[in-house]
Amino acid sequence: MIAVDAPRLLGRIRELGAVGRDDENRLTRLAASDADKQGRDLLVGWLRQAGLDVAIDRVGNIFGIWQSPENAGQAPLLIGSHIDTVIDAGIYDGCYGVLAGLEVIETLKASGFSPSRPIAVAAFTNEEGVRYTPDMMGSLVHAGGIGVGTVLAAVGTDGSVLGQELARIGYAGDEEPGFLRPHAYLELHIEQGPVLEREGVPIGAVENLQGISWQRVTIDGVANHAGTTPMSMRSDAGHAAARVITFLRDRAKGSNAPTVATVGSIRFEPNAINVIPSRAVFTIDLRDPDERRLRVEEAALASYLGQLAAAENVTVSVERLARFEPVLFDIRIVERIEAAAKKRGLGARRMTSGAGHDAQMMARIAPAAMIFVPSAGGISHNPREHTEDAELVAGANILLDVVTQLAG
Amino acid sequence: MIAVDAPRLLGRIRELGAVGRDDENRLTRLAASDADKQGRDLLVGWLRQAGLDVAIDRVGNIFGIWQSPENAGQAPLLIGSHIDTVIDAGIYDGCYGVLAGLEVIETLKASGFSPSRPIAVAAFTNEEGVRYTPDMMGSLVHAGGIGVGTVLAAVGTDGSVLGQELARIGYAGDEEPGFLRPHAYLELHIEQGPVLEREGVPIGAVENLQGISWQRVTIDGVANHAGTTPMSMRSDAGHAAARVITFLRDRAKGSNAPTVATVGSIRFEPNAINVIPSRAVFTIDLRDPDERRLRVEEAALASYLGQLAAAENVTVSVERLARFEPVLFDIRIVERIEAAAKKRGLGARRMTSGAGHDAQMMARIAPAAMIFVPSAGGISHNPREHTEDAELVAGANILLDVVTQLAG
The missing domain is CATH 3.40.630.10 (Zn peptidases)
Incomplete structure (x- = not known):
């Protein structure tokens, strides 16, 4: 040989x-x-x-x-x-x-x-x-x-x-x-x-x-004083963003599929210690070698974002940054x-x-x-x-x- | 009059x-x-x-x-x-x-x-x-x-x-x-x-x-490729930070106390769409009019951060920024x-x-x-x-x- x-x-x-x-x-x-x-x-x-x-x-x-x-x-x-x-x-x-x-x-x-x-x-x-x-x-x-x-x-x-x-x-x-x-x-x-x-x-x-789906999510809530705003009256864009991150992690980790989900970048506005975030902007990197499954994951995310907007009193907009089929x-x-x-x-x-x-x-x-x-x-x-x-x-x-x- | x-x-x-x-x-x-x-x-x-x-x-x-x-x-x-x-x-x-x-x-x-x-x-x-x-x-x-x-x-x-x-x-x-x-x-x-x-x-x-407790939390994980790192092998500082945010929210919202908890600022490193965050730095603003209860909340947070470090394979350090008694x-x-x-x-x-x-x-x-x-x-x-x-x-x-x- x-x-x-x-x-x-x-x-x-x-x-x-x-x-x-x-x-x-x-x-x-x-x-x-x-x-x-x-x-x-x-x-x-x-x-x-x-x-x-x-x-x-x-x-x-x-x-x-x-x-x-x-x-x-x-x-x-x-x-x-x-x-x-x-x-x-x-x-x-x-x-x-x-x-x-x-x-x-x-x-x-x-x-x-x-x-x-x-x-x-x-x-x-x-x-x-x-x-x-x-x-x-x-x-x-x-x-x-x-x-x-x-x-x-x-x-x-x-x-x-x-x-x-x-x-x-x-x-x-x-x-x-x-x-x-x-x-x-x-x-x-x-x-x-x-x-x-x-x-x-x-x-x-x-x-x-892997197929790649890159999205940028912008969540808009209301900036308010961290001390004077009761928890029940908040529209906290930062908290809503955190919910999306844990949702993606729990879903990808709980599945047997090779799907990977990553939130690699994030930004809050106004980004002050004592102000409830009015805006959170973050990216989502979803990958899966199976196009059908990647679409299922994208749909699950979209559905979750819709529920979140209603439950957390925020507005959510999504921008597609890149999409490659497997x-x-x-x-x-x-x-x-x-x-x-x-x-x-x-x-x-x-x-x-x-x-x-x-x-x-x-x-x-x-x-x-x-x-x-x-x-x-x-x-x-x-x-x-x-x-x-x-x-x-x-x-x-x-x-x-x-x-x-x-x-x- | x-x-x-x-x-x-x-x-x-x-x-x-x-x-x-x-x-x-x-x-x-x-x-x-x-x-x-x-x-x-x-x-x-x-x-x-x-x-x-x-x-x-x-x-x-x-x-x-x-x-x-x-x-x-x-x-x-x-x-x-x-x-x-x-x-x-x-x-x-x-x-x-x-x-x-x-x-x-x-x-x-x-x-x-x-x-x-x-x-x-x-x-x-x-x-x-x-x-x-x-x-x-x-x-x-x-x-x-x-x-x-x-x-x-x-x-x-x-x-x-x-x-x-x-x-x-x-x-x-x-x-x-x-x-x-x-x-x-x-x-x-x-x-x-x-x-x-x-x-x-x-x-x-x-x-x-209210008494005020301001802390800055730094979570260190490992930066890795968002596409090639299976979910089970990640040490994702950004995800761990999101867990802290949802923990604080759920705890404060689920209690009858007037405690308020806010994460107003956050930063990821390297903050790239396709890189798992190696570091997340964020602030926590905790307030309560009762000093005893504020201490209970601080202790609950500290305990959660300890559990999180073990569960998510990250290291957590906390810096106290300000503390005022009620x-x-x-x-x-x-x-x-x-x-x-x-x-x-x-x-x-x-x-x-x-x-x-x-x-x-x-x-x-x-x-x-x-x-x-x-x-x-x-x-x-x-x-x-x-x-x-x-x-x-x-x-x-x-x-x-x-x-x-x-x-x-």
């Missing part, structure tokens, strides 16, 4: 993770920044060293393509992820998937493997969405979900324009986005959650990606991942991705699936993001096995 | 209420500001017109004293309140009590009444505490609760020093604070709460003032207020003051009580603060009757 070159893979993860450090050693490579250019240059150098054809499209997506005269007419098998980061990031999110893709191709080349179709590795632009909106931008453009002109005109949090920045750093390529139509898409990623670590399972066979990955690829893990004597579990990934965009145009490896403490988007070397290597070998099958 | 001069009283309330308006007609007379000087000058002019001796103490408290050679040796009966305001204030809070005190004295003088002791009206400095801390400052100094040197050195929200500002506006007086030791103290005030209006009762005989007013004066209302055919109810007033400081050094009149909608500290003219006049006549008895 062939295996990836562990020192080469781990060394590259660390080398790329050293690019974009500030004076305090914090890692930040925002899309199309100078640090991103350095990271891209390093990656492209490795792609060329590996003898791959390098192609850059107009939105800056980078492709390293291994093809031969014999298979050049076939749709390629694509392995991808991203190398942009959040602010003060860890070194694994995204980069692991791209570098493992390269590693798999190099390993297969060196082994004398003769693929039936091209195998390519992609680094998609601006997956994190920190500097420019929307996130998962490069893969979304590739999948035809948004026009390239629109995103090139995107204005960043620093006032920059993406198209100008890509040109400045030398990554405004010539290829039309979507030029590479994959036969299938694979993405290897750290879990960014605690499940694999908690259960002691090294491989996640990701079968779907993504179903390709069951045949998921089964191949499980089988590959079994063959290597590694435990695997089917799981849902709670975070968004480029794979969800690519699933629109090709059979796709993801492989997860454990994240220590479930921590991500943070310098403490960590996965053990052996776990990283194990994940890359599963990717190797699945790629071998799909391109065999 | 004699009665106050209603047009004179109402006219002065409106005239004083016109002083300190900005371009948008918002009323703001912060302590020792130029607007406060204008208000003080107007008041002092009226005191002199009424033939009263005007005295100013070192903290700027203004006294208008009606005394005769016959009663000058007796401890005076003092009527007081304040004429400083909050930002964007109504015209009644404080001013009504001071101007009604003056009105009562003028009415008694004109009626040929010969008091057995001097009668004085006081306007205490910085009751609102908006510009300088602490609030109820002038009466606190008068009652010996804080040194005059300390408060004159107080630095305001605008960087000003109170002592310098009082000198600048001409109200750094010569009298030592506390020079006037009252026989008894009366304060007439708008309720600033909804009870009298709701019950259709024109006169409140205020028998006590104030008991003089029952004999309260009974006189009730009797006076009855005699004029006005309904009265005993009640608790939920807000702080100068009377609570004066109760430390003399028998004291307060008279309340209704506040429309319970609204105060707001331009919509309103009491009907007839209600204002009725309250002043009750003050007149009680003063007549106490100085008869």
Whole structure:
């Protein structure tokens, strides 16, 4: 059984993770920044060293393509992820998937493997969405979900324009986005959650990606003196907001479903110690891998808000901020991942991705699936993001096995 | 039965209420500001017109004293309140009590009444505490609760020093604070709460003032991804805070006691839609007129926070921000207020003051009580603060009757 070159893979993860450090050693490579250019240059150098054809499209997506005269007419098998980061990031999110893709191709080349179709590795632009909106931008453009002109005109949090920045750093390529139509898409990623670590399972066979419902709720009551207003005469927007938070928690925790509900941000007005809040504004993040169940949860929330308005003498308004349907990955690829893990004597579990990934965009145009490896403490988007070397290597070998099958 | 001069009283309330308006007609007379000087000058002019001796103490408290050679040796009966305001204030809070005190004295003088002791009206400095801390400052100094040197050195929200500002506006007086030791103290005030209006009762005989317990609670959990962290593995500081809010509400509402509990301000960290809050910081305002019961409520809260920390896997720390014991007013004066209302055919109810007033400081050094009149909608500290003219006049006549008895 062939295996990836562990020192080469781990060394590259660390080398790329050293690019974009500030004076305090914090890692930040925002899309199309100078640090991103350095990271891209390093990656492209490795792609060329590996003898791959390098192609850059107009939105800056980078492709390293291994093809031969014999298979050049076939749709390629694509392995991808991203190398942009959040602010003060860890070194694994995204980069692991791209570098493992390269590693798999190099390993297969060196082994004398003769693929039936091209195998390519992609680094998609601006997956994190920190500097420019929307996130998962490069893969979304590739999948035809948004026009390239629109995103090139995107204005960043620093006032920059993406198209100008890509040109400045030398990554405004010539290829039309979507030029590479994959036969299938694979993405290897750290879990960014605690499940694999908690259960002691090294491989996640990701079968779907949660649907997301983001809402902003505004509750209006009446500001009144905290000392002079009897409890029975209050119209307390803050208290009503607290009821919603406990309702969501009790409902999600009491169910057997994988629904998760989070109130992550809140604001009271006037926000004074001795004034009953006249207004509470808070966000609700509801996720479920099943669209039908996500709708049931949204309806239950709406119904509760209606009852609350009457019971607490407040008015409630809801603004929808974002809504994504769940993504179903390709069951045949998921089964191949499980089988590959079994063959290597590694435990695997089917799981849902709670975070968004480029794979969800690519699933629109090709059979796709993801492989997860454990994240220590479930921590991500943070310098403490960590996965053990052996776990990283194990994940890359599963990717190797699945790629071998799909391109065999 | 004699009665106050209603047009004179109402006219002065409106005239004083016109002083300190900005371009948008918002009323703001912060302590020792130029607007406060204008208000003080107007008041002092009226005191002199009424033939009263005007005295100013070192903290700027203004006294208008009606005394005769016959009663000058007796401890005076003092009527007081304040004429400083909050930002964007109504015209009644404080001013009504001071101007009604003056009105009562003028009415008694004109009626040929010969008091057995001097009668004085006081306007205490910085009751609102908006510009300088602490609030109820002038009466606190008068009652010996804080040194005059300390408060004159107080630095305001605008960087000003109170002592310098009082000198600048001409109200750094010569009298030592506390020079006037009252026989008894009366304060007439708008309720600033909804009870009298709701019950259709024109006169409140205020028998006590709530004890106040202010605490700031900090709950620490663990920030995690809202999508990838199962409900069972969360340590959600925001949810724990919501539990405290609903606990306080359910406990206060389910009890027959007059306890009130308010969470008026809150903050989550990192306060992002898709991140489980690692920290929630919020304030708790607990009030009860009975010290024993207030302690029971504080203990119940502390016990709940302990349980919550264990159940929700969070840490809880509590900081005490302020603690005032309840104030008991003089029952004999309260009974006189009730009797006076009855005699004029006005309904009265005993009640608790939920807000702080100068009377609570004066109760430390003399028998004291307060008279309340209704506040429309319970609204105060707001331009919509309103009491009907007839209600204002009725309250002043009750003050007149009680003063007549106490100085008869």
